[in-house]
Structure formats: C-alpha cells, structure tokens
Amino acid sequence: MYAPVRTANARAALRELPLQDHSAYTFIDVGSGKGWMLFVAAEYPFRKVLKVEYSTELQAVAEANLRSYRHRSQRCKDVASIHANAAEFDFPEENLVLYMFNPFGPEVMSRMLANLERSLERSPRHVIVVMLWPENAELVEEMAEMKVFQKTRRHHIYQTQTA
Ligand SMILES: C[S@@+](CC[C@H](N)C(=O)[O-])C[C@H]1O[C@@H](n2cnc3c(N)ncnc32)[C@H](O)[C@@H]1O
The missing domain is CATH 3.30.110 (Translation Initiation Factor IF3)
Structure with missing residues (x-):
C-alpha cells in the first residue's frame, strides 16, 4: 500500500531525534514510495539522505521527483534513491x-x-x-x-x- 506521510507528523518526529550532529548520520527512508520524505529529511544537514523502495513504478516517480527537486531549505545535498x-x-x-x-x-x-x-x-x-x-x-x-x-x-x- 502507498500512502504518503503527513509532513507535520514527520517533522515532529525528526525534531526529537537523539543526536547532536546530523552530519554524522545517514538518513534512510525504508519503503519510501514517491520519495516525499526525502525532501523533508534533506531540510536537515544529514551526511546523506537515502530512500529504499521496492515498487518499480513508485521508484520511477521518485527518481523523476528527485531530478526536478530544488529548494532553498535543502541542507543535505547528497540525496539518492535505491531500488531494492x-x-x-x-x-x-x-x-x-x-x-x-x-x-x-x-x-x-x-x-x-x-x-x-x-x-x-x-x-x-x-x-x-x-x-x-x-x-x-x-x-x-x-x-x-x-x-x-x-x-x-x-x-x-x-x-x-x-x-
Ligand atoms: C506507507 S508507504 C510510505 C511512504 C513514505 N515512506 C512516506 O513516509 O511518505 C509504504 C511504501 O513501502 C513500500 N514497500 C513495501 N514493501 C517494501 C519492501 N519489501 N521493500 C521496500 N519498499 C517496500 C511500498 O511500495 C510503499 O511505497
């Protein structure tokens, strides 16, 4: 089933992470659908932001989204999509x-x-x-x-x- 997350709920969880320095961590959205969560995570200065998605169809949409994504609030520039x-x-x-x-x-x-x-x-x-x-x-x-x-x-x- 694919259902995207409500951004406010995801942000509320990300604000609570028990870490000091985002740049020491790789963020992975496991079962990432069209990849919206990547863009939310990339607002934080993680070392890397990855997504893992199994559906070929959703993966193709996510990769297209990733190619066109540019945002002023993006702080992690190393963002990648894995089909697995x-x-x-x-x-x-x-x-x-x-x-x-x-x-x-x-x-x-x-x-x-x-x-x-x-x-x-x-x-x-x-x-x-x-x-x-x-x-x-x-x-x-x-x-x-x-x-x-x-x-x-x-x-x-x-x-x-x-x-
Ligand atoms: C509820 S959606 C979550 C979407 C996204 N993480 C979000 O928060 O907006 C679940 C996703 O998990 C993917 N999925 C299901 N089984 C999987 C598997 N074995 N490996 C990777 N992805 C899987 C589905 O294709 C779907 O896109």
Missing part, C-alpha cells in the same frame, strides 16, 4: 537514522531487522529507528541492541546504546 527490497538491503556501516511509516508487514520487517542485527554485530554504531504510526514495533523492541528513546501516539523512536 528492504528485506535484502545491506545497511551502510555508518551511524544511521532509519525512518519507517508502516511500509510492510512483519515478515519483511523481521528479515530487515535480522540484517540490521548482523550489521550491528559487525560494526556496532549509533542507529536510531523512527516509526511513524508504528505497527510491528514489538519486532524492534525484541532486538537486544535497541532501547526505547521516546513513544508518542504518532511515533516511536528507538536507538542503540552505542552513541
């Missing part, structure tokens, strides 16, 4: 902000989190998980490395303890 299945995605070994707005069911989520766990074993680092209108949040909470930072009605934020 989140269940098979290899996370960059960098500090990460993983953002999800209910992109998929528990099966894909479990496979993606198992990949993330392996990546954290290889390379312990600060990873922040932001879930908007969270479903399947219990799968994140089951991860030994992830601790709750904040829960509101609209979003949950988790982080690893390696800051």
